[in-house]
Amino acid sequence: MTAPKRATTGGEPAGPPPLPPDARDPASAADVCLILEGSYPFVSGGVSSWMHNVIRVQSHLTFHLFVISALPVQRRPKYELPPNVTGLTEIFVQRMPAGRGKVPRQKRMFATLGPALTDLAESGSLDSFTTVVQALAPLRERLGQDVLMNSEDAFRLVVAMYRHSLPNTSFLNYFWSWRSLIGGMFACLAAPLPQAKVFHAISTGYAGLVAARAKVELGLPALLTEHGIYTNERRVEILMADWLEHDTDEALSPEAPGRDLRDLWIDTFEAYSRVCYAAMDEIITLYGGNQDLQRQGGAPPEKLRLIPNGVDCDRWETVAKKPAAEREAGRATIAFIGRVVPIKDVKTFLRAIAFVHRQLPEVKAVIAGPTDEDPQYARECRALAQYSGLTDVVEFAGPLNLLEHMGRFDVVVLTSISEAQPLVVMEAGACGIPVVATNVGSCAELIYGRPDEEPRLGAGGAVTPLAAPQETGREILRLLTDPVYYNDAATALQRRMRDHYDAPLVTAAYRDTYGRYLAAADAAAAAE
Template sequence: MTLSVLMTTEGTYPHSAGGVSTWCDALLRNTPDIRWTLLPLMMNPHIEQKFDPPPNVRKMLGVPLWGIEEPAEFIADIPFAQLYDRKRRTSNADIEREFIPLFRKLLHVICADPSDSETFGRVLVALEDYFRVYDYNETFKSRPVWEEFRSYLHKDPTLFDLTECLRWLYHFLIILNVRVPRVSVTHATAAAFCGIPCITAKVRHGTPMLLTEHGVYLREQYLFLSRFRRLFFCKQFLLNLITAVTRANYHFADVIAPVCHYNTRWEVAHGTPQQKIRVVYNGVDPDLFRPVPKLHGDPHVVATARIDPLKDIETLIRVAARIKKTHPRAKFSVFGAVADDAYYQRCLALRKHLGVDDTVSLGTAVDDVVEAYRDADVVLLTSISEAFPYSVIEAMACEKAVVASDVGGVGEALEGCGVLVKPRDDEAFATEVARLLDNPSLRLRLGTRARARVIEEFRLDHSIGKYLDMYRGLAA
C-alpha cells in the first residue's frame, strides 16, 4: 500500500531555516516511497523558500496568514466565477442564519471553555463547510459578525481591543478556506493553527493524525506575549484562542510524538493521556557530522543560532565580555540568520557597550554547518527555551564539548557528556567555558563521549524508522 501523508507546518519549512525545517526536510527526503502533500502556514506571501522540497512532495498548498486581504489571493484551485458567486450570495441574512450560530459556539469555546475540544473540532468542520458556500471576507467584515462579537465580549473592551481581536481571528482562521486532499495520515508539526486541517480531516473522515511537538507551542506563546505589557484584553483573548487550538491538537491526535521527554509534561498537563505519547528524538547523520581537524589556534567559542530573543544572544555577549578578561585572544562566532531585527540591534548595542566588537561576530552566514563547528573549541547554547536542538546533537556528533542552558530536552541530549548551566547566568556560563578552554583533555573526553552517545541514541536513520513505523501503524 502506498502511503500518502499531509504534513502541515507553521512559520518553518520550507520558508525558514532552523531546527524544525531541518527535521522536516530530512523526514521528507528519507521517505521517498511516501506521497507527501505539504501545507505550510507562512507569515506573508512574499517570503522566499529556503528549502526546495524533494520530488515525493506531490503538492504544496501555501497559506499566508498576513499580507493578504482575502483568501481568494492564495486559493488557486477554485475558479474565479465560483469565488465571485460566493461573494454575491453572502448576504447579512445568510450570515445571521448560517454563520452567527457557529460563531457564537466558537466564541464560547475560546472565551469560556478552551478545553471543550470536541465542540471546537465540530465547529471548525462546520465553518469549513460554510466557507465552501459563502465568502470568508464578506462574512467576517459584516455588521452581524461585528455586532455579535461586540455583544459577546461584554467585559468592557475598547474599540481597539475589539478590532484587534477580530482581526486576529480573521487571519488565524484563514486556513479554513484550504481544501486538502484525502490522505492516509495527517502530520502536524506543531500543536498550533497548522494543525487545524489535520483536526478537520480527523472529524470529517476519521483520518489518523500524528502530532510532533518540537518546541512547546503554548509555552512559547506565553513567553512571546509576556514581552508586551499593554493590551491586556487582547493578550487574554489570543491566549485563550491559542489554548483552545493547542488542546484540540492534543485531543484529536492519535499519537503525539514530542522530540524530548521534557515536552510531555506540558502535553499531560493539558489533558493528553500518557498512552498517546511516544517520544522520538531528533537524529543526525554521524557520517555527515563527524570530527574534523581544527585549522586555527586561537580559542574559539561557536554558537549556531538565529538572532532571536529565545536564543538569548545577549547572554552570550556578556559571557564573551567575561572571557575576554582572562582569554583576550578568544573569539565568539554566532552562525545563524537574523530573525528579529530589533533584537539584533539590541545585541549590536550591547556588544559595543561591553567593548567586544572585535571578539563577537553575529549573524554570520554559513553554507556548510559542519564548517561552523570545525574551529570550535567549545560550542555554546544560551537559549531560554529549546526542545531538542539540532545545534547540540550536531556539535556532539562532531566531538565538540558543549556548554548549554539547562532548558527543554537539552539535558536529555547532554547527559554525561556535556555541561549544563542555568539560563541567563552569564557568570556561570563564563566559568564553564573558561574551564573547558583551559582543559583540552576534558574537552576531548566530553567530545568523545558525546559522539558515542549520538551514534547510540540520536542517529537520523533511527528517527526516520520510528516515524515510518508510526505512519504504517496509523494507516493500517
C-alpha cells in the same frame, strides 16, 4: 527537479486551486500532508532542518506541504524541495480571500458559530470545534473575509464574545485581537484541504487546527509532532509583547484587575492546543519533559509517544577538527549557531564572550545564523558587541554550511530561553565538540544523559541557568582551560549521540509510524 504545484490562498493566485475535499481521488493523493506554521521551507532553523531530513529519508513516500504564513510576501524557499514533495499549498492567516459578499443561510450559520466559538475559546472543546467546522463546511467555497470578518453578522459576533469574555477591556483592542485569533482559525477552516492519506502537523496552534479539521471532517489519520511546546513559546512571546499592554479602562477601574488581552491570547492558543490534542491519533514529542507539559495541557496520556531527533553520526564524525594545541594555547573559537532573534538570547552569549575574553584575550567567537528575521534585534546585538569591545572578537557570519565549518569550533554555546531538542547540540556532539547550553528543553538530557542512561557516560559539557552570562562564561572557561575535562566531555557527548540519537533509529521510527497509518487509510478506502 520539477517544481511542485503550488496553490496560494490569499493574495495573488500562484497556480490552480487544490481540489475540494469531495473531489478527493485516493489514487492521486499524497501519502502525507505535512502542516507547517512559520517554518519549512521558507524559514531556516532546527525544526526546518529536521523536517527537510524527514522528507528526504522517507523517499518511498510522497508529501504535500500545507504551509501557514501570516501575510503574502515574495520570498524564496530556504531549502531545495526533495523530489518526493509533490505539492505545496500556502494559506495566510491574516489575509483570507474575499469570498462572496453574502451567503445563503448566513444568519443561521452565525447563530451556530456564536456559542460554539465562545465555548471553544474558553474550553478547547473538540465538540465545539466540530460544530464550527460543520457550520462552515456547506458554504466553504463561498466564504471568505467579507462574510466571516467584515459583515454585520461578524461584527455582532465580535460584540457578543467581547461582552461575554472581556467587557472591562478596550473594545477596540479586543476587536483587533479577535480578528487575529479567530480570523486565523477561520482562514485555516475555510481553505481547501489538499489530497492526502495522512495529515501530520508539526505544531499545535493553527497547524494543529488544520490537522484536527482533517480528522473531524474527513475521518483521516492525524498525527502531531511537537518539538517545542507551542503554547509555552506563544506565552513567552505574548508576555514580552509591547503591543499587548494592560488596558487603560482596566487600569482606571477601582476593582481588582482581572483577565486582560494577554490572558485572551494565551487562553485562546491553549484552547487550540486542547482541540488538537483531543483530535490526534498520536501525539509525538522529543523527550520526557515535553510529555509532562502535554499532559498538563490536556493531551490524553494514552496517545503520547517519544521519538527523539536524530543526527547522522557517520556523517558528522568525519568532520576534521582543528588541532587541540590551538585551544590549549588560548586560541579557541566559540560558536553560537542559531537565528539572531530574542528567543535565542544572543545578548547573553555576547556578555559571556566578553567575560571569557577578559581571561583569554586571543579567543574568537562566531555567530552562525540568519540576522534578517528580526533586524532590529540583530542591530542591538551588533551594538552590544561593539560596546563590549568585541568588534574584533565576534564574527556575525550569517548562515554557514556546518559540515564545512563545525571543525573550526572548540565549544558550541546555546543561550536560548526556549528550545525543544536543539539539533545543533546533537550535531556538535556527534563531531565530538562539547556544549554549554541553558537549561531548556532536552538540553540537560543531551548533555548529562537521560535518567535511564546505561551505562552512564558522563557530562558532555554543562547546563547553565537562563540569562546567566557569567555562569555561561565560567563553564566555557573550564572547558578551554582543563584539557582532561574537555576530552572527557567531548568523548561522552559523542558516544551519547551514537548510542541513543543516531539517525537510523529515528528514520525507522517514523517509517513504522507512517506505515501503520497509511495501511489503515488504504484499508478504509478499500472498504468504501
